[in-house]
Amino acid sequence: MRVEHQYDGDTPASIAILEAIATIEDVDPTDSPTDLGTTLYDQIDPQHLTNSSPGTTVTALLL
Numbered sequence: 001m002r003v004e005h006q007y008d009g010d011t012p013a014s015i016a017i018l019e020a021i022a023t024i025e026d027v028d029p030t031d032s033p034t035d036l037g038t039t040l041y042d043q044i045d046p047q048h049l050t051n052s053s054p055g056t057t058v059t060a061l062l063l
Helices: 013-025 029-036 046-050
Strands: 002-006 057-061
Touching (some): 002 013, 013 029
């Protein structure tokens, strides 16, 4: 499965990534830490998200 979410100045990269993962895992993004047993920041360095460019498309793949 491949899911893409684009983010911009109004939607941070972290939200786009969280929405893509939640779509793949079929969970509500607000419930994802409980449902998935982890948080985004446990898996991804927040500094890399802060430095990413707005207007980029986030692609999440289910392997």
